[in-house]
Each structure stands twice: as C-alpha cells, then as structure tokens.
Amino acid sequence: MVSPTVVIGAGPAGLTAAHELAKNNRQFLLLEPSDKIGGLFHTEAYQGYCFQLGRYLAAEPCRIYYRDRLFNYPLSLTNALKHLGPIDTALSTFSSLKARTTAILLPVLDPSLDPYPKTLESWLLERFGGHLYRIFFETYIQKIWGISGGKLQSELLPFAPNTFEGKSSWKQYSSIAASMSATVQKNTRVLRIKHSNYRVSRIFVQKGDEITAIASSHFISTLPLSDLIQRLDPPPPPAILQAANSLSHRSAITVPIIVNIKSLSLDCELYIQSPDYKVSRIQNYKNDPQSIHQGIDPNKTCLGMTYFCTQGDSLWSTADADLIHLAKQELMSLGFVTDDALIEQGTVIRQPNAYPIQHISGVRAQALVQDYLERFKNLQTAGRSGLHTDYGLTHAMLTGSLAAKNILGEQHNLWALRSSTIVDKSLGQVLEQLLGQAMESDRSPDSLTAPAAQKTTTPLYF
Ligand SMILES: Cc1cc2nc3c(=O)[nH]c(=O)nc-3n(C[C@H](O)[C@H](O)[C@H](O)COP(=O)(O)OP(=O)(O)OC[C@H]3O[C@@H](n4cnc5c(N)ncnc54)[C@H](O)[C@@H]3O)c2cc1C
Numbered sequence: 001m002v003s004p005t006v007v008i009g010a011g012p013a014g015l016t017a018a019h020e021l022a023k024n025n026r027q028f029l030l031l032e033p034s035d036k037i038g039g040l041f042h043t044e045a046y047q048g049y050c051f052q053l054g055r056y057l058a059a060e061p062c063r064i065y066y067r068d069r070l071f072n073y074p075l076s077l078t079n080a081l082k083h084l085g086p087i088d089t090a091l092s093t094f095s096s097l098k099a100r101t102t103a104i105l106l107p108v109l110d111p112s113l114d115p116y117p118k119t120l121e122s123w124l125l126e127r128f129g130g131h132l133y134r135i136f137f138e139t140y141i142q143k144i145w146g147i148s149g150g151k152l153q154s155e156l157l158p159f160a161p162n163t164f165e166g167k168s169s170w171k172q173y174s175s176i177a178a179s180m181s182a183t184v185q186k187n188t189r190v191l192r193i194k195h196s197n198y199r200v201s202r203i204f205v206q207k208g209d210e211i212t213a214i215a216s217s218h219f220i221s222t223l224p225l226s227d228l229i230q231r232l233d234p235p236p237p238p239a240i241l242q243a244a245n246s247l248s249h250r251s252a253i254t255v256p257i258i259v260n261i262k263s264l265s266l267d268c269e270l271y272i273q274s275p276d277y278k279v280s281r282i283q284n285y286k287n288d289p290q291s292i293h294q295g296i297d298p299n300k301t302c303l304g305m306t307y308f309c310t311q312g313d314s315l316w317s318t319a320d321a322d323l324i325h326l327a328k329q330e331l332m333s334l335g336f337v338t339d340d341a342l343i344e345q346g347t348v349i350r351q352p353n354a355y356p357i358q359h360i361s362g363v364r365a366q367a368l369v370q371d372y373l374e375r376f377k378n379l380q381t382a383g384r385s386g387l388h389t390d391y392g393l394t395h396a397m398l399t400g401s402l403a404a405k406n407i408l409g410e411q412h413n414l415w416a417l418r419s420s421t422i423v424d425k426s427l428g429q430v431l432e433q434l435l436g437q438a439m440e441s442d443r444s445p446d447s448l449t450a451p452a453a454q455k456t457t458t459p460l461y462f
Contacts, residue, residue: 002027098129228373249354253348395417
C-alpha cells in the first residue's frame with residue numbers, strides 16, 4: 001500500500017498540494033503547527049470584523065500618501081507629475097527623461113551590457129528617474145525590506161502585488177482551502193526530518209507534549225528553506241547550513257483598530273511612504289468587498305495598520321499595548337481621526353517570515369541550497385518561502401500543485417518557476433490559466449482522503 005504523502009504546512013502551497021493528491025485518490029497527511037489553515041493568507045477575526053491577512057485588498061482605490069497628498073497606486077509617471085509641485089515636477093521630468101534616454105542609449109553604445117537591471121533600485125531608477133525614486137520608493141523599500149533597493153534583486157519585480165494576482169486565484173484558493181480544511185492536522189509542528197542517502201525516512205512531529213515519528217515515502221515541505229535545512233537530521237554540511245541561514249525574511253505586524261466613525265475618508269488601502277511614520281500600510285476593511293463584518297455596529301470602522309520589521313528587532317519586541325498606542329498616535333497624526341476618544345480598541349497580529357528577502361548576495365546561497373536539496377529523491381520543497389521567493393498566491397499554489405504532480409509521475413522543476421529568467425509579466429497570466437485549468441479538470445472521485453472541493457466565492461474564516 002502507498003503510504004500517505006506528508007505535506008508540511010497548511011498555507012496555500014501545502015493546501016494545493018494536498019488538494020491535487022486528493023483529486024488523484026492519493027492519501028496525504030497535512031501538518032500545520034498553528035490552529036488555523038491558510039498560512040500567511042488566512043482570515044483573522046476581531047470584534048466581529050473578519051479580514052484576510054497576506055493579501056492586498058482587491059478593491060480600488062489604493063493610493064500612496066506623501067506630503068499630505070494622495071497619489072495613485074500603482075504609481076504612474078503622469079499622475080505623480082500632476083500632483084507634485086512645479087519644482088518637483090521639473091526635477092522629476094528631467095531625471096526621468098535622462099534615465100529613459102540612458103536606458104535606450106547605453107545598450108546601443110555598449111552591446112556587451114546586460115540590458116536587464118540587476119537590482120530593484122536600478123530597475124526603478126531606469127523607469128522613474130532619480131527624483132521620483134527618492135520621493136516614492138527609497139524610504140518605502142527601506143520600510144518594507146529593512147535594506148536599500150540597491151541590495152535587492154530586481155527579480156521580484158514582475159511579481160509585484162497587483163500585477164497579476166487576480167480575483168480568480170483568490171476564488172480558486174478559497175475553494176481549495178474549503179475542501180481541505182477538515183483534513184489538516186493542526187497544532188502539529190515538524191521538529192526533525194530524518195534522512196540517509198538523500199532519502200527521507202521519517203519525520204518527528206510535536207503535538208502538545210507528545211512527539212511522534214511519521215514514516216512515508218514522499219514528503220512535500222513548504223517550510224522556509226532555513227527552517228527545512230535546520231530540521232534535517234543528520235545536519236547538512238556547514239556551508240549549506242550557513243547558506244540557508246543567510247536566506248532571511250521580513251516580518252509584518254498588523255494592528256487592527258476600531259474607530260467609532262461610520263465612514264472614514266480613507267481608501268481601501270493606503271501606502272505611507274513618509275519616513276516620519278513607522279506605519280507602512282493602512283487598510284480600511286470596511287471598503288474591502290471581500291471582508292465580512294458580522295454582528296458589528298455599522299457606525300464603526302475597522303482599520304488595519306501594518307508595520308514591517310525583522311523578528312527580534314525593537315518593533316517586533318514592542319509590547320502589544322505599546323503597538324496599539326503607536327497605531328492610534330499615527331492615525332491621529334496622519335489626520336484621519338481628529339479626536340482620540342473616537343479610537344476605541346485594537347489588537348496585534350504578528351506574521352513572522354512574511355517576506356523572503358531577495359538580497360543580491362543571496363543568489364549564490366540559494367543556488368547552494370537548491371543544489372543540495374535537489375539531490376533528495378523523495379523530498380520536495382514548494383511555496384513562497386519553500387523556494388525563497390517573493391511571488392504571490394498563484395505562484396505558491398502552482399508550486400504546491402506541481403510538487404504533488406511530480407509524486408504522481410510527472411516531472412516539473414519547481415525551482416525553475418523562481419528563476420531569474422522570469423522577467424515577463426505575462427507569466428502571471430500563464431500561471432493563472434494553469435491553475436484555472438487545474439480547477440476545471442476537478443473531478444469528484446468516490447473515495448478521497450479529503451472531501452471534494454466545493455466551489456465558493458465566500459471569504460473563509462479559518
Ligand atoms: C502582508 C502580505 C500581503 C500579501 N499580499 C498578497 C497579495 O495581494 N496577493 C498575493 O498573491 N499574495 C500576497 N501575499 C503573499 C501570499 O500570502 C503568499 O504568497 C502565500 O501565503 C504563500 O503560501 P505558502 O503556502 O507558500 O506559504 P505560507 O503561507 O507561509 O504557509 C506556510 C505554512 O507552513 C507552516 N509551518 C511553519 N513551520 C512549520 C513546521 N515546523 N511544521 C509544519 N508546518 C509549519 C506555517 O504555519 C504556514 O501555515 C502577501 C503576503 C503578505 C505577508
């Protein structure tokens with residue numbers, strides 16, 4: 001008898017892998033250390049408000065707040081110039097024209113030059129010029145990533161949010177998550193992964209105080225690469241451990257705040273570029289058609305204030321009460337609420353490992369880890385942090401699905417989906433189509449490990 005495939009992590013990648021196995025009558029064991037499914041992409045509830053984390057809100061408008069003015073998001077050159085004063089407009093126009101002319105002329109003058117910019121900063125400079133880069137991107141990149149754009153790979157750009165993560169992948173994800181939710185073994189953390197000759201024999205998991213061993217012939221991990229490598233027993237060579245540990249993440253803290261105001265003049269999503277504020281993003285859940293609000297006072301509004309940080313830094317270590325205080329202060333100082341008596345209560349949600357950092361020096365480390373893991377015959381790594389990418393939901397789901405298909409006999413290279421050759425925005429649509437086809441070909445086998453998928457567009461509360 002074929003032993004159940006062990007799928008580690010019930011985020012979008014793990015759920016999709018399990019779904020694919022179930023569709024093909026294959027048994028699986030889906031393990032999740034928390035009591036929720038969905039990973040970064042799960043639904044939280046606070047005082048009757050439900051909202052999806054790990055997702056940029058689908059509705060418009062989303063805007064950028066800079067020097068008390070609002071600019072379109074995503075930023076367009078024409079809109080930026082329209083709202084900046086005459087001096088900034090003149091400087092921006094000049095630097096933007098200069099950057100674009102240089103980008104066209106340089107490859108002609110020196111054909112040996114690589115036409116694709118290497119860093120996030122050079123990519124943005126080429127498109128917007130130095131002046132707009134300094135206004136709109138420099139500090140925001142620092143806020144999100146904790147490092148300058150000159151140290152980040154340009155690879156993540158084609159997958160920047162809102163470029164392709166459309167509503168269809170959200171629907172597909174909701175459907176898959178609904179079908180898999182009953183089958184997840186929650187509160188179960190993988191501690192150790194026992195292997196020899198590049199074959200995993202069993203894993204040790206902890207649930208409560210109990211530690212048990214689970215044997216299987218196939219394993220799919222969606223753990224961050226560093227977590228996966230650290231759990232291998234015996235440990236890999238020190239160079240591999242060191243490389244994996246260098247693949248770090250940024251974390252996110254969201255502070256939902258309830259304001260005693262029926263309707264705030266605040267967009268669905270607002271990006272705060274200014275370094276004067278620690279908050280990077282404010283979401284108005286009331287303006288998000290996909291959020292659900294049950295049994296709450298319609299005269300109130302729930303906002304989500306998001307702060308980016310590094311696990312263990314001063315922001316991450318700040319006590320919840322102080323974070324709520326900070327969020328309230330910043331909301332007042334931004335002018336969205338004028339009377340602090342109107343700000344009622346708040347809570348704190350921490351998301352570790354939210355953004356895999358695509359550091360330019362990480363290319364070699366990733367290659368080393370990839371090369372090592374590819375030697376394993378029955379262990380695949382999938383998903384966002386499992387491949388150390390900053391791509392979105394569709395990519396995570398696709399890699400989970402392909403990992404399962406590999407077990408069913410197909411041959412897909414999941415790492416290739418994160419290669420630096422992916423520079424074409426249209427790939428997003430291709431991924432969407434592939435996932436769409438996977439859903440269309442859904443069938444309802446008689447005996448599934450998990451219940452058959454139910455198509456639903458309702459946001460889920462996990
Ligand atoms: C603030 C934010 C906004 C985002 N917005 C968007 C967006 O608008 N569009 C979009 O497409 N994507 C967006 N994303 C990205 C999206 O959330 C991720 O791409 C997606 O969740 C990745 O899925 P995953 O399954 O690969 O990883 P994850 O969601 O990280 O899931 C990994 C799972 O592994 C589990 N795990 C960890 N340790 C263990 C262990 N020891 N044993 C067992 N399991 C373990 C975790 O608990 C988790 O459930 C956003 C992310 C963030 C943080």
